[in-house]
Amino acid sequence: MNKSPENFSKTQFVAKSKLYKPALRKEFVNRKALIERLEANISAPFTLVSASTGCGKSITVSQWIEEKGHNYGWLSLDEEHNDVQVFITYIVALFKEQWPQRTFHLESLLGASDLPSHLISALLINDLDESHEPFVLVLDDYHVIREQKIHEIIQEILQFPPEKFHLVILTRRDPPFKMARLRAQNKLLQIRMVDLAFTAEEAIKLRSKIASTITDEQIKSLIQNTEGWITGITVGLMGLNEGIAFEKILTSLTSSNSIISDLFDEVVYKGLPINIQKYLILTSLMDQFSLELIRTMEAAIDDSDLSPSGSGEFILLSRERNFFLIPLDSTGQWYRYHHLFKSQLNYRTERYFSKEVVERLYKAASGWFEENQMFEEALINAIRSEDLQFAVAVFKRHRIELFNQDRIQRLNRFIALFPPQARNNSLEIVLSSAMLENYYGNITDLAKHTRRAEELSKELDPHKPYDRKLLGELHSLKDIMSFKSGDMEGTLFHAEKAMEFIPGDEHYFQRDYSVAYYTMALSIKGFKDRALEKLDTEFRKLASSDPFYKMRLLQGRCIIHLLEGNTDLMATDGEALKTFIAPEVFPAAWMIGAYCLTASQYMTNRLDKIGSYHEDVKKHRYKDWPLGIMNLYFIKCLSDMAAGRWQELDREIVHCEILANEFGQESIKGLVKAFQVELFLRKGDIDSAIAISPFANFNLQPTFWYYYIPELTQVKLFIQTGMEEKGKDLLQGLTQKAREFHKKNMLIQCLALQAIIYAGESQYEAAKTPLQEALTLSKNLKNKRALLDLGRAILPLLKEIVEDQVDNAYVLELLQAFEEEKHYSLKIGSDNIIKPKRSNSDLSKRELEILSLVSRGANNGDIAEELSISLETVKKHLYRVYQKLYVKNRMAAVRRAQELDLLPG
Structure with missing residues (x-):
């Protein structure tokens, strides 16, 4: 069977036909003057070809590229590219076509949540900079782009473009760029309708x-x-x-x-047989078509004028008669019409085919695309049939598969294709929308869609297998809502219902979710063994033959170990999950494995491998939920502090701030501030802790399994700033919560902090009870850091415990660890610092040279003269420095570079 131009793989979905430049035919006139004009502008970064349809924009640029032999990437844009993730995916695909052996910075953003334009443009610029060879990027049909963020990405690239890079935009109307500035800077060549006119x-x-x-x-x-x-x-x-x-x-x-x-x-039409006329109309319904697709469509309508042999004759005649047919691949299998020609054919559709016949044609095309795994085209043509029930049925058949493959962005885009009526009245679409809102962390919209799903589900028959699955999905949403509100009984009830209604003998994302929430709720209620047994029951048998279920099994086990704080099992299963799953395919599962492994190393005070683990995390830092990524960064910061790598710690905190700003979520920015308060308190810098505390978020949910607990930072801040009673009340509530939810890592820290407070009030006997319980838990779970991180305030209590107990080997281990710890002092001598390795900065050698001159007071003119480069090049490099260091001016760049040890202080 003829394969489609789309690569329907797990790593990315790219219609290859959108990456081909228009093929040149012998009947095209060579536009010699325009080609030379385009070539004369190649050293400038931007050419805008803006004219109405039918003026030869694409063919002229294609002739120029082919005649001059430029390295190029060509992307024919359409509506789907208004999704920033889709746009990035196609740009990466273009780069891979040009440089198949390279790995690109932009790949780290594939599958990422919403990110600011400056981050995307910065990584794109870095990728182009590192190519070290001329490259022309052509964006055809740019007029379809409405997404402001894409406009911003392009504008930022053009502001300080990479060397040897040239962008060509083909459009029917001007994009919303700052054209006057580009013209004033001689960065822009404009080709307009008058320029494209034939002589x-x-x-x-x-x-x-x-x-x-x-x-x-x-x-x-x-x-x-x-x-x-x-x-x-x-x-x-x-x-x-x-x-x-x-x-x-x-x-x-x-x-x-x-x-x-x-x-x-x-x-x-003059002189054309009626069958050829009908083939023209039939094929004009499609955005792209092949011979096999035509044959499938003609077979669906039983038209005596159409025959299997006639479709092949039609393709040959279309090329001979110059029916404005544009080949989309080098093999001549896929074609599309010129936009103007297609629109004229579309106007005449009803002359040849009734509305009912057109509906059948769209449905047949949808079926062919679906069979050939081109789901997006299948859904688009199903919707064009105007039979929404049919279109929803196409969506139904694939939505669970897309959920199973974590194709969240793709699902979101497909739902957006439906009209509002279908999005509100189709139970499958509403259920899917609710699950997507959970993925994005939009609890309010999750609740709204869940309520609507409950209204629609009243028509379901619980005795029908398909309806039972939908009811199971509704219960899955309700168990999520219950868990997020802290209602573990409700979580167990709805999860059990979901697992009852959805069979466990097939891939079903929503059922797997319910298994996860069910086992988490069991673990939180203190039934860890039952939780692990349930995971084994659900996934063990299937895991031996299906990697997907092995991932689910390991992922579930990791979460339970995190909830319990069992460091041995965290290390074992965390490493197994991190090794087993590719972060590009299932990033959320990979990150859970990475956190399990890294946190276990830290909690057991084995700090030597955390740096290498962190390098893996940095490569994929945009692929998972910001909360999870940030907590992985916190582990690295804590390990730097424990090892006395003070300068490396300061650099890593700056990286945390940069990352939080890139994520663009105020809650995450506040969490980083809370963590900074924690570090200032440990350093003894109370004034700085107080100064940033108003900007801190101490109550970010959920924090069930993370080592760092921001609420306890707030307790410490209250205690150290004269609000002891407020701190003790908060600590009491947290201790109760830790016991109720069996959060043992949190309980250790709460109990030890309670002991310190008692000791501070001279209640030494009272302090021994919580401390003894904390020591027992710490020893059983091998969680030394929960006590070591409290600093020297706990030392007197530990020494007294040693004197009181006969079996004091574990306490002696802790005391020895305290002796080896490099504790922070506001007046650090060089002998107290473990010198860090130089930062692996993204700044290039030239950028560092320029920044060094800036730090010595040189202006742009001085720098240009010193380095024998143009003033424009200096500005370009400085702009990239600002982007990479996340600053807005020269002096801030110098300060940030000094903090990162890129420049001497």
């Missing part, structure tokens, strides 16, 4: 290719009446060949280029 010489060449008998004088009249419009001239010449009077052609041309409308039937 008399070019029209004469076209005459010879079309074999027209038109005279030179008639050509001049034709050019004058069409203003050199290529399509008008072409159709006029074709009309003369068909015997249409020249005076009639000129008369038609005087009415706003109406020749396409007025003469279309005579120029295109």
Whole structure:
């Protein structure tokens, strides 16, 4: 079977036909003057080709690229590229076509949540900079782009473009860029309709290719009446060949280029058999088509004028007769029509096919695309059939598969294709939308969609297998809602219902989710063994033959170990999950494995491998939920502090701030501030802790399994700033919560902190009880850091415990660890610092040279003279420095570079 141009793989979905430049045919006239003008501008970063349809924009640029032999990437844009993730995916695919062996910075953003434009443009610029060879990027049909963030990405690239990079935008209307600035900086070449107009010489060449008998004088009249419009001239010449009077052609041309409308039937259809006419209309319904697709469509309507052999003849005739057919691949299997030609054919559809027949054609095309795994095209054509029930049925058949593959962005885009009525009244769409809102952390919209799903579910019959699955999905949403509100009984009830209604013998994302929440709720209620047993029951048998279920099993086990704080099992299963799953395919599961492994190393005070683990995390830092990624960064910061790597700690905190700003979520920015309060308190810098505390978020949910607990930072802040009673009340509530939810890591820290407070009040005997319980838990779970991180305030209590107990080996281990700890002092001597390795900065050698000169007071002119480069190049490098260091001016860049140990302080 003929394969589609789309690569329907797990790693990315790319329609290859959108990456091909228009194929050149012998009947095209070479636009020599325009080609030379384009080539003369190659050293500038941007060419805008803006003109109405039918002016030859794409063919002219294609001729230039082919004649001059430029390395290029060509992307034909359409509606789907208004999704930033889709746009990035296609840009990466273009890069992979050009440099198949390279790994690109932009790949780290594939599958990421919403990110700011400056981050995307910075990584894109870095990728282009590192190519070290000229590259032309052509964005065709840019007028379809409405997404402001994509406009911002392009504008930021053009502001300080990479060397040897040239962008060409082909569009019917100007993009919303700052054109005046680009023109003033000599960065822009504009090719407009008047520039694309055919000259008399070019029209004469076209005459010879079309074999027209038109005279030179008639050509001049034709050019004058069409203003050199290529399509008008072409159709006029074709009309003369068909015997249409020249005076009639000129008369038609005087009415706003109406020749396409007025003469279309005579120029295109005259002399064509009825079957060819019908094939033209049938294929014009498609955005792209192949011979196999045509045969499937014609078979669906039982039209005596159409036959299997006729479709092949039609393709050959279309190419011979110049029906504005554009090949989409090098093998000649896929085609599309010129936009103008397609629209004229679409106007005539009802002459040949009734509404009912058109509906059948769209449905047949949808079925063919679906069979060939081109789901997006299948859904688009199903919706065009105007039978929403049919379209929803197409969506139904694939939505669970897409959920199973974590294709969240793709699902979101498909739902957006439906009209509002379908999005609100289709239970499957509402259920899917609710689950997507949970993924994005939008609890309010999750609740809204869940309520709507409950209303729609009243029509379901619980005795029908398919309806039972939908009811199971509703319960899955309710167990999520219950868990997030802290209602573990409700979580267990609804999760049990979900597992009852959805069979466990097939991939079903929502059921797997309910298993996860069910086992988490069991673990939180203190039934860890039952939780692990349930995971084994659900996934163990399938895991031996299906990698997907092995991932689910390991992921579930990791979460339970995190909830319990069992460091041995966290390390074992965390490493197994991290090793087993590719972060590009299932990033959330990979990150859970990475956190399990890294946190276990930290909690057991084995700090030597955390740095290497962290390097893996940094490569994939945009792929998971911001909360999880940030907590992985916190582990690295804590390990730097424990090892006395103070300068490395300061750099890592700056990275946390940068990352939080990149995520763009105020809650995450506040969490980083809370963590900074914690670090300031440990350093003894109370004033700094107080100063940033108003900006801190101490109550970010959920924090069930993370080692760092921001609420306890707030307790410490209260205690150390004279609000002891407020701190003790908060600590009491947290201790109760830790016991109720069996959060043992949190309980250790709460109990030890309670002991310190008692000791501070001279209640030494009272302090021993919580401390003894904390020691027992710490020893059983091998969680030394929960006590070590409390600092020297706990030392006197530990020494007293040693004197009171006979079996004091574990306490002695802790005391030894305290002796080896490099504790922070506001007056650090060089002998107290473990010198960190130099930061692996993203700044290039040239950027560091420029920044060093800036730190010594040099202005841009001084720098240009010192380094023998242009003033424009200095500005370009400085702009990239600002992007990479997340600053807005020169002095802030110098300060940030000093904090990162890139420049001497």
